Amino acid sequence: MTNPRCKTWEHHLSRRHLLGAAAGATLGAAGLGGLLHPAVAGELKQKRKQVLFIWIDGGMSQLESWDPKPNTRFGGPFRAISTSVPGIQLSELLPQTARQMHHLAVVRSLHTQDNSHSAGVARIQRGDPKDRGVTYPYFGSAVARLLGPGNSGLPPYVWVKPGSGGFKHQDAGFLGPQYGALAFGDGQPPENLVKRNAVSDQDLEDRDRLRRSLNQRYAVGRPPRNSEANDYVFDVAQTLMQRRDLFDMESITARERDRYGRNDLGRDMLLGRRMLEAGVTFVKVNSYGWDTHGDNFNGHASLMPKFDQAFAAVIEDLHQRGMLDDVLVIAMSEFGRTPRINGHVGRDHWPEAWSLAMAGCGIQKGLVIGKTNDTGTFVDSEEHDIGHLFHTWFRALGIDPVKTEYNNDGQPLPIAHDDCHVIQEALI
Amino acid sequence: MMLDPQELGVVETDRQVHAARCSPCGQYLFAGGFEGEVRRWDLDGEDSPELQPLAGHHGWVQGLAFHPTEKRLFTADSWGELRCWDYAADEPAPCWIQESAHDGWIRCLAVSPDGKLVASCGRDRRVRNWSTVDGKPQYEYTGHEHDVYNLTFSPDGKFLVSGDDRGVVKKWNVLTAECESEFDASSLYAYHRIQDVGGVRVLALDAAGKTLAVGGGKPSRGGTVQAVPTVLLFDFATGELQHTLELGKPQDCYVHDLVLRPDNLVIAVTSGTPGNGQIIFQRPTDEEPLFRSNKLANCHSIALHPDGRRFVVVATNKGSNGNGRRLDADGNYIGNSSPLHWFELT
Amino acid sequence: MFRSLTCLWLFLTAATAVAETPLHVGIDALLEAQSDAPCSPCTDDASFVRRVYLDFAGRIPAANETAAFLADSDEHKRRQLVDSLLASDEFPRRLQQLLHVMFMERLGDHEDWQAFLLKAAQENKPWDQLVREILNPDPESPETRGAAFFYTKRLENYGQNPVDYPGLVRDVGRLFLGVDVQCAQCHDHLFVDEYKQVDFQGLFAFVGNTFIRRDVSFPAVGENPLTAELEFTSVFEQVPRQTGPRLPRGMSVAVPEFAKGEEYLTPPDKKNKTPGVLKFSTLKILAEQLPRAENELFTNNVVNRLWWTMMGRGLVEPLDLHHVDNPPSHPELLELLADEFVKHQFDIRWLLRELALTQTYQRGSAMPEGHAAASTIPDYRAAVERRLSAEQLARSVLTATGELDRLEPLTASFTAAFANTPRDPELEFVPSVKAALFVMNDDAFAECLEPREGNLTDQLIKTPDSGKVVDQALLAILSRPPTSEERDEFVEYIDGHADRAAAIQNVVWSLFASTEFCLNH
Structure with a gap:
């Protein structure tokens, strides 16, 4: 009578133990414990891959960005402009990005399943x-799980966002809380990042040594997970204390801050780049406020240039620093926006046919994948769900999305939707 | 005159339009659309038949202005092109075209009372003047730092007034191109998250040139914009804010268009979250409107007929919004349209 | 296998003079019978005294309390300690905090709610009565009306978001019945066959008409009349269905029809905003039907949660996912607990006492010799390490430093550093960078380590013999004597340091920052 999709109590309980067993390997070095088929481990070690994931929360309009349909019924007021790749046009709201088009792959054939924010963002x-x-x-x-934290001492998954910071372990799902995101809010360092004057560097070192020694003794005979997880957060805390400079905006030149834009998104994109430079495996940069059900065109006229500036700057910088070949950059929302223009001169939620942009690590340069019909209402090529993108991204990072599986309490789980596949033309 | 407008009828359209204006001769109604078209109706004909449109623009046509005496219509689109038409011709052709009047979206046009100049403003932050005769550039008014949404001439032709997306309103000397003063409409602007919200949506001067009306909304959030529709009334000479008319709730959003009558009556239309639209008649000194109708969905434009009795409101079909896929019986994607509602003041 | 175990239990009860077998004996017998593998030995006195103080006093024992217990040679001293702690003033406060975190999940706090919980804990209010008072709070009773905060906090809306009724329905199901029906809101649950859409809708019919009363200054909930069965349609099937108020596994309550305006015994008063008295109150029916001995979900949920509290893992996990395809790890044990709890009139203190007296509770937390730590079987052969709440941590730190007088100002900063975010149940030990930075650099925490007249650090610094310093520090903070290896290491460190006071502070810090300190092991 057991439902095969539902885990028994054994699964739930043993999960913690397995996580515990895996925690040492994964949190310490770039381990692959808990994966059934670590066939790619050797490959991964060769070159360290990173991800910059730019999340445009609320839904960027594909028609005002990656897939313009100028002078059509639903095309809106804006023009399309030429880019650094002959034959590819973007919305005029992306002038600086257009000059970086030769680094980018734009997917115009997204077709996803959910048109609500509440479920869609997570889905x-x-x-x-x-x-x-x-x-x-x-x-x-x-x-974070598959590539590990590297040796930067920083957590593998960092989330740079407006508003509050903190540790968001819910993101991790069945992987367990230690794979959650460490969020930095409003460009601010976490609280209590500065060492107290009364504590000398030597004191700090002594304390760390004494604490470790106590923990080692305590761990004998006990499941290692608790001690290791606790040591890990202290390690991260210490690294962050040493890397306070990451948050010191004063140390950044005015020119550089201007290049990224003096707004939340510009600030966070710049901080995101610095996190990548510091070695963080996965950086999510988050912008909010894109749910333009009303006044969509003036809204995008105001929002898009801020995205354009920060996005073009980070692509250019990663390229100039020689990082782009190893950093996968993705810019996307939870869905696109309806072609139909509503009475509030807005656009509503549209998962049927929308776009995203990506660049870097393993991704083909200077191309458009898929197309929509003349009025932009539906995909007019093979449709790509988010599962196809997950396959593609994993592959771009050197992880075989078919052979690699999660091991959840002995329950093998594919890392991407089993009915989807890699978008070959997107890959180098 | 009683202020009790009676609806005369609706002219259905198969597409959305926004700005609508009646020709000074009273025979035609023009409206700019979303696909570069300028649509034209013969008001003298039975059932106001639609005539051949004025074709050739691109994107959105938001700027429409008439020559005061000649049968000339000036139109501007969101790709930066300005055109002059002999609007009464059977097959209208442009008299002249200024292809690159602006870099991109031209938001508004106005013709000087003497008919010599047509002024334009746009997203490129520029305010310019052109000869109505041949479209040659005349003056440029530099000073706005942001998208310029609207402009109008003073009745005496001495001043040009322009307003931008931050609520900055400038009063320009037409001939010297100097900014003589500013009106503070910054209450119509807010910065929410990383979005600039609001701005000056409409400007109007009364016939005597004494009162400047600035319409828009006091925004509380961006994204799905919420704003209290508002008209600010300034003394045009001194710049003093005399009245603030708040014409609805946050979901009513913006005053999109307004008329300031010689008796200082403000006639305004609003468009808010889908379905919310108002027509409002209000005296500046009153607390409450003399007339308010919220029967129409999302009103974007109002045009008085030269007869002084009739007016037309551009609204939106009901049920214009919704997430996700919605198809008609034939499986086609459904777009929206802009019914034109005719009213008469009795 | 279940059958034979049940027989064993029947045999045990029969053999030991019917019914008078204490529950704790029965528990140990059942668990022992199920496993041949060696168990961890009974934990030593030092671990036991720490564990039971944390559980029943909400703090570690003070150094003198530990020392007294270690020195006591009475063979019944464990039972005596359990009984004296349960009789102390500290137990009700500990139970109050436990219930608060369990019911509110850090959503918010209110003094009337705390007063209600404290009073309930002091009176050892039976669980069914406690739940009844929460589910249908009586605004006329000053002592219990704070119970309404369970509803009113969840009925608040934020910004433009509507009131989260589905969230309220979910919490009623999760916290009182151990079923999470949220995923059955719009259709039958996709992977729990037992959870049907009607389960969600039936619970919704009980609490979906509630609102926050604005006519009174204390937390109070009002009800609009339920005039018809709820209609609902699965997004998959599009077949309209109806239900009245209905508990999962229960029957739908008929919704009486009243003429318009006849729904009230006392009609609401718009002017004074009083809510009126309904003839058909769904909250009243909920409070009558849910907390009953016959309601297996209700009894299983509470004993499972109290078992989890004391043992660190539920017999059903997750705690809020009881259903037929997710059986308990030890079905007969869960049944025994539920039956006995009902027999003892839902006596919380009695059940906690019985659990504390089991060998299962009193085992060491290190695995038995020769058995790897990575066992995946929940067989209770060793004690499970448990997370300490922010409240337990704050009180324990100050107990160790001898500065409980500073508790008030410190509680908020401990909560900010160690509590989960709202709605996130505090079940597992989840160390965070935030907490680590708090321990490393926070001013308020650092002050606890600095010498002040009479506090721990002050006493340690004034103790000339470094060996004694180490003994005292470990007894105060870790509630145990040092191993000889530890003693030597710390002594060497203190004596080798140019600044003895700084060295002692570093030792104290490392003890507080250790994994051992921040767990109940």
């Missing part, structure tokens, strides 16, 4: 896999 970021009765990790947690 997209979890890759919308088949329902197996488990909560899948967000892409950030998945990459």
Whole structure:
């Protein structure tokens, strides 16, 4: 009578132990414990891959960005402009990005399943896999798990966002809380980042040594998970204390801050780049306020240039620093916006035919994948769900999306939707 | 005159339009659309038949202005093109075209009272003047730092007034191109998250040139914009804010268009979250409107007929919004349209 | 297998003079019978005294309390300690905090709610009565009306968001019945066959008409009349169905018809905003039907949660996912607990006492020799390490430093550093970077380590013999003597340091920052 999709108590309980067993390997070095088929481990070690995931929350309009349909019924007021790649046009709201088009791959054939924010945000970021009765990790947690933290001492999954910071372990789903996101809010360092004057560097070192020694003794005979997880957060805390400079905007030249834009998104994109430079595996940069059900065109006329500036700057910088070949950059929302223009001169939620942009690590340069029909209402080529993108991204990062599986209490789980596949033309 | 407008009828359209204006001769109604078209109706004909449109623009046609005496219509689109038409011709052709009047979206046009100049403003932050005769550039008014949404001439022709997306309103000397003063309409602007919200949506001067009306909304949020529709009334000479008319709730959003009558009556239309539209008649000194109708959905434009009795309101079909896929019986994607509602003041 | 175990239990009860077998004996017998593998030995006195103080006093024992217990040679001293703690003033406060975190999940707090919980804990209010008072709070009773905060906090709306009624329905199901029906809101649950859409809708019919009363200054909930069965349609099937108020596994309550305006015994008063008195109050029916001995979900949920509280893992996991395809790890044990709890009139203190007296509770948390730590079987052969709440941590730190007088100002900063975010149940030990930075650099925490007249650090610094310093520090903070290896290491460190006071502070810090300190092991 047991429902195959529903786990028994054994699964639930043993999960913690397995996580515990895996925690040492994964949190310490770039381990692959808990994966059934670590066939790619050797490959991964060769070159360190990173991800910059730019999340445009609320839904960027594909028609005002990646897939313009100028002078058509639903095309809106804006023109299309030429880019650095002959034959490819973008909305005039992306002038600086257009000059970076030769680094980018634009997907215009997204066709996803959910048109609500509440479910859609999580569904997209979890890759919308088949329902197996488990909560899948967000892409950030998945990459943190699969690629590990590297040796930067920083957590593998960092979320740079407006508003509050903190540790968002819910992102991790069944992977377990340690794969959640460490969020930095409003460009601010976390609280209590500065060492107290009364504590000398030597004191700090002594304390750390004494604490470790106590923990080692305590861990004997006990499941290692608690001690290791606790050591890990202290390690991260210490690294962050040493890397306070990451948050010191004063140390950044005015020119550089201007290049990214003096707004939340510009600030966070710049901080995101610095996090990548510091070695963080997965950086999510989050912009809010794109749900333009009303006044969509003036809204995008105001919002898009801020995205354009920050996005073009980060692509250019990663390229100039020689990082782009190893950093996968993705810019996307939970869905696009309706072609139909409503009475509030807005556009509503539209998962049927929308776009995203990506660049870097393993991704083909200077092309458009898929197309929509003349009025932009539906996809007029093979449709691509988020599962196809997850396959493609994992492959771009050197992870075989078919052979690699999560091991959830002995329950093998695919890392991307089993009915989807890699978009070959997107890959180098 | 009683202020009790009676609806005369509706002219259905198969597409959305926004700005609508009646020709000074009273025979035609023009409306700019979303696909570069300028549509034309013969008001003298039975059932106001639609005539051949004025074709050739691109994108949105938001700027419409008439020559005061000649049968000339000036139109502007969101790709930066300005055109002059002999609007009464059977097959209208442009008299002249200024292809690159602006870089991109031209938001508004106005013709000087003497008919010599047509002024334009747009997203490129520029305010310019053109000869109505041949479209040659005349003056440029530099000073706005943001998208310029609207402009109008003073009745005496001495001043040009322009307003931008931050609520900055400038009063220009037409001939010297100097900014003589500013009106503070910054209450019509807010910065929410990373979005600039609001701005000056409409400007109007009364016939005597004493009162400047600035319409828009006091925004509380961006995205799905919420704003209290508002008209600010300034003394045009001193710049003093005399009245603030708040004409609805946050979901009513913006005053999109307004008329300031010689008796200082403000006639305004609003468009808010889908379905919310108002027609409002209000005296500046009154607390409450003399007339308010919220029967129409999302009113974007109002045009008085030269007869002084009739007016037309551009609204939107009901049920214009909705997430996700919605198809008609034939499986086609459904767009929206802009019914034109005719009224008469009795 | 279940059958034979049940027989064993029947045999046990029969053999030991019917019914008078204490529950704790029965529990141990059942667990022992199920496993051949060796168990961890009974934990030593030091671990036991720490564990039971944390559970029943909400703090670690003070150094003198530990020392007294270690020195006590009475063979019944464990039982005596359990009984004295349960009789102390500290137990009701601990139970109050436990219930608060369980019911509110850090959503918010209110003094009337705390007063209600404290009073309930002091009176050892039976669980069914406690739940009844929460589910249908009586605004006329000053002592219990704070119970309404369970509803009113969840009925608040934020910004433009509507009131989260589905969230309220979910919490009623999760916290009182152990069923999470949220995913059955719009259709039958996709992967829990037992959870049907009607389960969600039936619970919704009980609490979906509630609102926050604005006519009174204390938390109070009002009800609009339910005039018809709820209609609902699965998004999959599009077949319209109806239900009245209905508990999962229960029957739908008939909704009486009243003429318009006849729904009230006392009609609401618009002017004074009083809500009126309904003839058909769904909250009243909920409070009558849900907390009953015959309601297996209700009894299983509470004993499972109290078992989890004491043992660190539920017999059903997750705690809020009881259903037929997710059986308990030890079905007969869950049944025994539920039956006995009902027999003892839902006596919380009695059940906690019985659990504390089991060998299962008193085992060491290190795995038995020769058995790897990574066991995946929940067989209770070793004690499970448990997370400490922010409240337990704050009180424990100050107990160790001897500065409980500073508790008030410190509680908020401990809560900010160690509590989960709202709606996130505090079940597992989830160390965070935020908490680590708090321990490392926070001013308020650092002050606890600084010497002040009479506090722990002050006493340690004034103790000339470094060996004694280490003994005292470990007894105060870790509630145990040091191993000889530890003693040597710390002594060497203190004596080798140029600044003895700084060295002692570093030792104290490392003890507080250790994993051992921040767990109940």
